[in-house]
Amino acid sequence: xxxxxxxxxxxxHEERDAFFKDLQRLxxxxxxxVAGISAGIVAGLGLRTPHSFQLVNVAEAQGTKPRxxxxxISDTHLYEQKLNDRFVxxxxxxxxxxxxxxxxxxxxxxxxxxxxxxxxxxxxxxAQILKSxxxxxxxxxxxxxxxxxxxxLWRELFGAPNYSFDHKGVHFVVLNSILEKDFWTxxxxxxxxxxxxxxxxxxxxxxxxxxxxxQREWMKQDLAKVDKKTPVIVFSHSPLYKYYKPWNFxxxxxxxxxxxxxxxxxxxxxxxxxxQLLSNQIGNISFHGMLSTAWxxxxxxxxxxxxxxxxxxxxxxxxFDGCGNGRMDVLESGLVDKLYNLWERxxxxxxxxxxxxxxxxxxxxxxxxxxY
Amino acid sequence: xxxxxxxxxGTGALLSFAGGVALASGPEARPPAPEVKKxxxxxxxxxxxxxxxxxxxxxxxxxxxxxxxxxxxxxxxxVSGALMEEWLKKNPDANWDPAPVVAQAPTPPPPSTQGPxxxxxxxxxxxxPASGGAMVGGGVKPESGGKDVKKQQGAAIQDxxxxxxxxxxxxxxxxxxxxxxxxxxxxxxxxxxxxxxTVAVSCDMCHPDASNTHxxxxxxxxxxxGRVALLRDMINWCIENPVRGKPLADDDPxxxxxxxxxxxxxxxxxxxxxxx
Numbered sequence: 001x002x003x004x005x006x007x008x009x010x011x012x013h014e015e016r017d018a019f020f021k022d023l024q025r026l027x028x029x030x031x032x033x034v035a036g037i038s039a040g041i042v043a044g045l046g047l048r049t050p051h052s053f054q055l056v057n058v059a060e061a062q063g064t065k066p067r068x069x070x071x072x073i074s075d076t077h078l079y080e081q082k083l084n085d086r087f088v089x090x091x092x093x094x095x096x097x098x099x100x101x102x103x104x105x106x107x108x109x110x111x112x113x114x115x116x117x118x119x120x121x122x123x124x125x126x127a128q129i130l131k132s133x134x135x136x137x138x139x140x141x142x143x144x145x146x147x148x149x150x151x152x153l154w155r156e157l158f159g160a161p162n163y164s165f166d167h168k169g170v171h172f173v174v175l176n177s178i179l180e181k182d183f184w185t186x187x188x189x190x191x192x193x194x195x196x197x198x199x200x201x202x203x204x205x206x207x208x209x210x211x212x213x214x215q216r217e218w219m220k221q222d223l224a225k226v227d228k229k230t231p232v233i234v235f236s237h238s239p240l241y242k243y244y245k246p247w248n249f250x251x252x253x254x255x256x257x258x259x260x261x262x263x264x265x266x267x268x269x270x271x272x273x274x275x276q277l278l279s280n281q282i283g284n285i286s287f288h289g290m291l292s293t294a295w296x297x298x299x300x301x302x303x304x305x306x307x308x309x310x311x312x313x314x315x316x317x318x319x320f321d322g323c324g325n326g327r328m329d330v331l332e333s334g335l336v337d338k339l340y341n342l343w344e345r346x347x348x349x350x351x352x353x354x355x356x357x358x359x360x361x362x363x364x365x366x367x368x369x370x371x372y
Numbered sequence: 373x374x375x376x377x378x379x380x381x382g383t384g385a386l387l388s389f390a391g392g393v394a395l396a397s398g399p400e401a402r403p404p405a406p407e408v409k410k411x412x413x414x415x416x417x418x419x420x421x422x423x424x425x426x427x428x429x430x431x432x433x434x435x436x437x438x439x440x441x442x443x444x445x446x447x448x449x450x451v452s453g454a455l456m457e458e459w460l461k462k463n464p465d466a467n468w469d470p471a472p473v474v475a476q477a478p479t480p481p482p483p484s485t486q487g488p489x490x491x492x493x494x495x496x497x498x499x500x501p502a503s504g505g506a507m508v509g510g511g512v513k514p515e516s517g518g519k520d521v522k523k524q525q526g527a528a529i530q531d532x533x534x535x536x537x538x539x540x541x542x543x544x545x546x547x548x549x550x551x552x553x554x555x556x557x558x559x560x561x562x563x564x565x566x567x568x569x570t571v572a573v574s575c576d577m578c579h580p581d582a583s584n585t586h587x588x589x590x591x592x593x594x595x596x597x598g599r600v601a602l603l604r605d606m607i608n609w610c611i612e613n614p615v616r617g618k619p620l621a622d623d624d625p626x627x628x629x630x631x632x633x634x635x636x637x638x639x640x641x642x643x644x645x646x647x648x
Contacts, residue, residue, distance in 0.1 A: 084571035086614075116572070200562065202580035247580050295577060295614075298584040313584065316610065317596040 013089070063333025064353070068168050071098040071135070071327045074111025074272040075292030077144060080121045086319065087116070090293040091129055094325040097341065099134050105327060106167065108135045111272030111290045112142025112178070112237035118195050120153055127157050138165075142237045142272060143178040143209070143248075147198040148191050151176075162215055164222050170231045170330060173219060177236040177251055177271075181207035201247045201297070208245065209238040210252040220260055231266040231334025239271045239289065241282055244300030249274055261285055266334035276322075277340055279350050280305035286355040288328070288338045296322030307359050309350070311342070312369035320344050425455045430462070550632075557633025560626045567626065568617030575610065575630070582637035589647035603631060 076091040078084075098108050110130060115122035123145060130137050141161040145154045151161060161176035183206055184194040197205045211219075226232065234240065240257050243249040251257070261267045267285045275297040278289030287305070296314045304310075314322025320343040328336040335352030342348065351362040413424040413431045421439050424431045432455050437443060443451065460466065560566045561582065564574040579585050587603045594601035597609065604627055608619035620627040 079572050084573065086571060086573075200576060202576060203562070297578075297580070301583070315596075316578075316614070319614075 063331055063335075064337075065332045066329040066337070067170075067332050068106045069103075069327055069329045070107050070109055070138075071101060071105040071325065072109040072111055072270070072290050073098065073130075073133075073293060073325050074109075074290040075113040075142065075275055075294055076126060077113055077116040077292070077294040078122045078126050079116050080119070080125060087294045088125070088129075090320065090323060091126070093320070093343070094293045095129060095133055097325055099132070101327070105135050108133050108137050109235060109270065109328075110137055110139050111235070111270075112140045113144040113272065113292075114142070115145050117192075117199060118145055118148030118153075123153055123157060138172075138174065138235070140174055140235050140237055140272070141176050141178065143180075143198050144195075146176075146178060147180075148195040162218065168330075170233055170334065171223075171226045172233050172235065173222060174235045175211055175219070175237075175240075175257075176215065177211045177238045177240065177257075178209050178273075179212045179215075180209060183207050204246060206248070208250050208252040209248060211236075211240075211257050212253070216253065216256055216260065219257070223260060223264075226264075228263050229265055231330075232261065232264045232268070233330070233336070234261065234267070234269045236269055236271045238273050239278070239280070239287060240269045240285075241280060241287060241305075242303070243274070243278075243280075243305065244303040247297075247300055249300055249303070258282060258285060268334075268336050270328065270336075277309060277311045277348065277350075278305065279307045279309065279338075279355060281307055281355045281358060286335060286352065288336065288350065291322075291324040291326060291340055291342065293323050293325065307355060309348075309364045309366055311345075311348075312367040315344070318344050423451055423455065425459055427459055430455055430458050432458070553629055553632045554636040555633075556625075557629035557631070557636070560630050561633050564615065567611060567615060567630075568620070569611070569615040571616045573615050575615070578614070582634045585634050585638075586647070587631075587634045587638055588641045588643050588645070590645060592646045592648070603634065607631070607634075 073091065073094040076094070077087050078091065079087060081088045098105065114126035114130075139158040141151060141154055141158075145151070155161065162174055164171065164173045166172070180198065183189075183197075189197070197203060223232070236251070238251045239249060239254075240251050241254045242251070261269075262284065265284065269285055269287045270290065271287065272290045272292070274289045275292035275295065276289060276299060277291070278287070280287035296311075298313075299308075299310055311322060322342070322344075324340060324342040326341045327339045329339070330336050331352055333352065335356060337352055338350045340348045340350070348364050350364050354362040354364065411424045411428045411431075413422045414433075416422050416433050416439070419438055421434045421437045421441065421443070422431055423434060432451060434443070434447065434451055437447065561575045561579075564572045567574060575582075585603075585606075590603040590606070591600050593599070594606065597605065601609075604620075604622060607627065607630055611617045612619050
């Protein structure tokens with residue numbers, strides 16, 4: 001770490017590492033004893049993970065067989081390590097998670113907000129850490145990466161923020177959905193002031209997110225080449241619908257973007273930004289929100305999509321509760337089963353059939369506790 | 373600066389000692405506080421205690437009690453009674469509530485010789501019959517909450533009641549002062565440096581618009597702390613842990629302002645202390 005400050009989390013992880021090192025030193029006999037006791041405890045508590053983070057065999061119904069999988073890491077909000085090691089530790093944990101997947105995902109989607117304030121050392125630190133991901137990484141931009149230098153360094157590190165690609169019969173579109181109308185020039189704001197305003201959720205000083213006319217035109221032309229029967233998966237940092245305007249859980253031109261996706265039979269939008277379990281279905285489009293590694297946002301006081309199964313209030317005493325990463329299993333049908341790998345809880349799968357049936361089938365388990 | 377004592381004589385004739393009520397002042401400039409007329413209490417020639425009434429004019433010298441000495445309960449009751457009499461003479465038309473029964477406290481039993489004893493039991497303040505029942509529109513009941521207060525505004529319930537009458541200007545000053553206090557809390561809540569954080573984490577990062585702070589549930593047993601916590605205890609927990617700063621003192625202006633902001637954001641939420 002190099003820091004003289006050691007947080008409670010750091011100490012916890014040191015103890016944890018020491019514990020696992022000790023385990024490795026156990027001889028076979030002692031190992032069997034420990035394993036036996038652990039299995040006994042698990043059975044005794046009635047703990048059985050319904051769907052583990054590893055690939056599972058799903059019922060081979062119509063189009064529900066996985067075609068391939070990709071994993072995601074999102075909203076890491078990195079500061080440079082000597083200022084804040086908390087969020088750095090979280091992304092490292094996420095990288096370990098996806099590197100441990102067996103079989104490996106076809107690629108890993110990074111869902112945006114790599115940096116907290118768009119600083120060069122934040123973005124470079126993130127880029128460096130993501131290099132240790134074994135699978136190829138697909139990058140998406142978030143507002144925290146963009147508004148200091150209007151994406152200059154991000155583009156230098158990762159290329160264009162909007163692009164498309166085809167993979168195993170699925171057409172993927174990656175959008176930069178965090179553009180905002182100029183609220184800074186007239187107020188004569190410095191780049192850092194602009195960045196800080198955009199980084200806040202509840203200030204009401206900024207404009208709302210949008211994909212913008214130019215990018216919509218690009219998307220239209222890109223989609224014109226795609227057969228309407230081809231499954232389309234869109235990656236967008238902000239949710240491509242209107243959830244809660246005061247916190248920018250919102251994309252102003254969402255309706256126009258949705259209109260472009262309407263002719264396609266199977267459409268999925270995967271988004272970051274909201275740091276919470278979030279599911280929505282609008283017409284033919286399924287929307288899945290991704291978890292953050294840094295911190296969970298509370299649910300907005302209104303506008304929550306009705307198909308969302310809320311996670312209950314995270315425990316503030318646990319750094320990782322309510323945070324995590326996840327995996328999408330792209331099914332033969334072209335839709336995705338979404339696995340939320342919550343670090344301090346049982347994983348939750350939101351199935352394609354749940355969204356496609358408008359909540360009538362395969363409802364994910366609901367918590368009994370309030371979400372506040 | 374000599375010891376000054378303000379004697380607040382309320383309708384319940386209960387005695388309370390109130391310190392100066394002032395806005396917590398931070399390092400930054402704030403809208404100037406409205407000037408309050410100072411009650412110049414005359415100085416006693418013999419160095420006796422002088423007590424001022426909260427009307428800002430009436431005062432009384434307490435014979436035999438020196439400045440800085442404590443009044444006994446009996447002396448205090450006598451002083452407050454005399455001050456009230458003086459005030460009623462100056463305001464003969466005041467529609468003052470009649471002195472409640474509690475003022476005529478029974479003679480305390482002779483002091484016991486067996487060490488300290490608790491103060492004499494005070495009889496329960498008599499309640500008005502059928503609280504608020506006789507009022508037009510039902511009045512404000514303990515269970516009626518903020519809605520009914522609004523309904524009553526405009527009803528001329530303060531008519532003829534000199535004490536407690538206030539002007540629109542007063543109300544504007546109160547509202548502006550409260551707003552300034554809440555705004556200060558808003559500022560601290562959104563600024564990692566101001567709140568004393570060392571990892572650039574500010575309160576709003578997890579609590580936009582103070583959501584998920586649920587101040588209305590305090591005090592409550594906080595399982596993770598192993599004790600009953602007030603809102604400020606949890607604010608300090610957050611400052612110490614995710615924010616990694618130093619906890620604030622209870623009377624730190626930043627703590628007071630943040631509490632104000634958090635409560636302001638939950639206006640209208642029913643108080644549900646102890647909620648899990």
